[in-house]
Every structure is written in structure tokens, then in C-alpha cells.
Amino acid sequence: MPRPGKATRADAGTRERLLAAAAAEFAARGFAGANIDRIADAARLNKAMIYYHFTNKAALYREILRDMFGAVQARVREAAASGAPPAAKIRLFVTAIAVEAEARPHFPPIWFREIAEGGAHLDLETLRHVADILKALGQIIEEGVRARQFKRVNPVIVHAGIVGPLLLYFATQPLRQRLKKAGVPAAVALGRDDVIAHIQNVALGTLEGRLL
């Protein structure tokens, strides 16, 4: 197992270039479809460098998953721990996911793929991050219930109502372009801010019992 220390000489963030190229490749083709040679090429490096920096293809992929879910988890916990009132925390929760997803174009596709695979590639640490995201939402809801501002709603439903549309919006951007060319124009004129605001309103409408 190679143990590369700090870069010694010419290394212009080689490891980071590999991670970025790999993330794009995994997002576009999935774990099985991703090709080590293509990743190396995209990073303007050689295939051997991947095995110098990472144990194997699976380890490289896990690294990307950890970064993704770790970032969301951190931001989401921050929202839950902030001093804001429950409704504001819900808005922060939505924003947290949106911001991290936007910071990583590979995020929504990879998240979808992991769901499709039943989380087959998630190691224990990453699984904990995923669980923590749900737990943080649960805490926010519980707090709102105690403050008599929220109805008690199953966090999984609220979570699905937030994460589902949000990821779908980001991940379908390319597909909507294709649909537009096939003659469905409405599919494109959709502002990011409107989407986020709408999803926040839906979540709060649900929790504050304004749905019926």
C-alpha cells in the first residue's frame, strides 16, 4: 500500500486533480462504468498515479463519497445547532443541501446512483454521515414541535420532500436540455433561487400544517 507523504517537488495538486477528474467520471458513468484510464487522462496524468495515491478504484470512489456526505453533514449539523428559530433552521437545512450540491456538480448524480445501489459503496463512516443528516432534520422538527410551531411529521417524509426535488432539479439540468430540443420548452426557464424558495415553503407548509 503506497503511503505518499506531502508532495515533494513538481506536484501541482496531483491528488486533487485526480479526485476532481474521478468525481466527474463517477458521476457521468457510475462506479462500474467509470474507467481508470479516462480518469487519469482527464487529470493529464498516468493511470499508475491513481494507484500511487489510492489503493484501488473502490477506495478512490469512497474518498469522493466521504467528501460529499461529510460536507453536507457538517453544514446541516451547523444549521441544526444554530441559534435560529425552527422555521429558519428548516430553511437553512434546505440551503445547506443546495449549496453543497452546487459546489460539486457530481454530487446529485452520484447521490442518485448510491440510492439506486442501496448504498453499496458507503462505508461505515459515510453511512453515519447520511444518518446524521436525517437525525439533524429530526432534531429541528422536534424542536419546532416542542415550541408548538410544527406538527409532528415523520422526518423521512420531510427529508424526501426536500432532497428529492432538490437533487432532481440539479441532476436533470442536462436531461431538460435534451427535452427542450425534443420540443418541451417549459422545461428550462427555472431559476435556482425560485426552486430553493419553493422547496423551503413546501417543507414549512408541511410542518406548519398548511397543506389542507
Added chain:
Amino acid sequence: MPRPGKATRADAGTRERLLAAAAAEFAARGFAGANIDRIADAARLNKAMIYYHFTNKAALYREILRDMFGAVQARVREAAASGAPPAAKIRLFVTAIAVEAEARPHFPPIWFREIAEGGAHLDLETLRHVADILKALGQIIEEGVRARQFKRVNPVIVHAGIVGPLLLYFATQPLRQRLKKAGVPAAVALGRDDVIAHIQNVALGTLEGRLL
């Protein structure tokens, strides 16, 4: 290119067995990850039979995609064309997707994967089906607007609010089991009917302007 006619003798729905096995395999591992041998084994047949019935792996996959999206499209158009009032049509729209997704366990994972891939495997016919689903929703909304029952909302947002949570709910069933074992119990107690009703209410709450 093999042109198998009707089954002549012992064929106990061979083609259908292959399709079923393939759907499960594609759902679990994606297009690239799916293995022709495994599909044949699962159908208790030989790999060569796949190439007897289908041109190649891609054609087999396309067949499954066509069936999926064709079924949803048909049911959704039916809902849009029914005599029901707009609000009931929205409920039918949600049910249509839920019913077809439940009839095919492979449906939600494969849909997610296609989104992640930007619809790379969708041929023109299937792409039209996808577009028709969105169009049908757009028509229902338009009808509701004309009847002064709905606010005019971008169909893509409404669609995301329906399809996102619905697919997420169905597709995360396995992952939620894993989460439960990792100590997040709330993740499982969630009834199918409650989820569907909730998503219907969210869509109608959005369209009828009850969100704020």
C-alpha cells in the same frame, strides 16, 4: 440480426424471463455494471439466448426503458384526459407514477440512474414518453388555471415535487434498512399510502396557493 418469430415449442416465456432478470440486474448495478452472464443465469438460460432475442446489451436495456416510461406515459395521459376535475387529476397523476413504480421494483433505481446519466440511453421514442409525462402535467395545470382553481406554477417544479419524493421513497427502502441497523429507527415506519397522500397534498397545496 436474429429475428425470432413466435415461440415454437418449449419456450416458456423465455424472452419475458430475460427481460425480468435484466431489469433487476440493471436496477441493481446500472448499465455498465450489469453482466450478461448474470442476467442469463438469473433467467436460468444461457448467455447466447440474450443475443438470440436482443441485438445487444444496449438494445436489451432500451427495451426495458421503453416499457417503463411507456407505461407511465400511458397512465398519466389517461389521467390528464379523464373527465375528473383538475384537483382529482393531480391526485391521479401522483397515483399513476406510484402504481407503475410499484409494479416494477426496478423502476425507481433505473429512473434515477438515467437521470444521473443525462438520459444517455434514452432513444427518441422513450424521450418522447418522458416529455409527454411533463406535458400531461402541464395540461392539467393549465386546465386548473383556466378554471380558476390553480395558480400558474411551472410544471417542472410541480413535477420535481411529485416525482422526486416518490422515487426517493421507493428507491431508498433498502438504504433505510441499512440506516435502521446503524441506529436510525425512525427511518422505516412509513406507510405507502401516507406517502402518496402527502405528496398529493403537497402538489395541490402548491397549485392552490396554500403554501404561504
Added chain:
DNA sequence: GTCTATAAATAGATAGAC
């Protein structure tokens, strides 16, 4: 219609030079 055997290509991984 169904199978065995095999061709042909792809792709993950490693050894070793520089």
C-alpha cells in the same frame, strides 16, 4: 430454441525504469 466453446476487446492492477 438452446447450448458449448471461443474469439476479441476492455479494463483493473502491478513491476520497474527514470
Added chain:
DNA sequence: GTCTATCTATTTATAGAC
């Protein structure tokens, strides 16, 4: 740290017997 060359396993696809 980086590259070339190569080994090896996997896997799509086909030829041809029954």
C-alpha cells in the same frame, strides 16, 4: 512523483453443434 510496459481477469459478442 511520474511514466511505460505488461500481466491478468473479466466480459461482450459470435460461430456452430444439437
